[in-house]
Amino acid sequence: SLEAIQEYLSPHLSMIALCWCFGFAVCFLRLLGHIGQVHYLKTQRNFPADEYWIEMKDQLLQKAGMKKAVALVESTLVRTPLIIGHLKPYIMFPIGFINRLDPLEAEAIIAHEIAHILRRDYLFNILQSLVESIFYYHPAVWWLSSTMRREREIAADELAISLTGNAVTYAKALVVVQELAYFPLSPALAFAGKGK
Secondary structure: OHHHHHHHHHHHHHHHHHHHHHHHHHHHHHHHHHHHHHHHHHHOOEEEOOHHHHHHHHHHHHHOOOOOOOEEEEEOOOOOOEEEOOOOOEEEEEOOOHHHOOHHHHHHHHHHHHHHHHOOHHHHHHHHHHHHHHOOOOHHHHHHHHHHHHHHHHHHHHHHHHHHOOHHHHHHHHHHHHOOOOOOOOOOEEOOOOOO
16 A cells, blocks of 8 residues: 555665665766767767768758758768767768768768758757656666657658658668667767667
């Protein structure tokens, strides 16, 4: 009964609060570490992509009706294409990878990252990670969080296909990038999401 639960919890509240504080501190420090890694990615060992790819990115942004400036760079520090940043977003490709892609496959990947920017998924991903840190002990939060991340990826996929108009090429690009995806950073939104 509720009274029995209250009777048990009352003398143990301080210990429960201490355990929660310790767990939250660990999760929050991990989140700060991820954000620090993302900042490092944004500021170190980046090189502007070739003009051809930048023009392709600009055309997709125009098609999406987006006026925000988005940088397209190649990085020696990433293994898979991803988007970082909310106010000043960066689309990052592993160094040299974009030049090995078929132009339509590169367009599909860039469109996917633009879809994340349009949907403000980077910001929501960080907020979601903060909620996970607060309610780290609750299985329902982790299940809901996983479901939300999967739905975000599906929504970005659908928006990217609508921008490019080519679902088959998009699927091929997905296969190519999935082979590169080892350890994408969690606050960064990698093209090769789980379960694709």
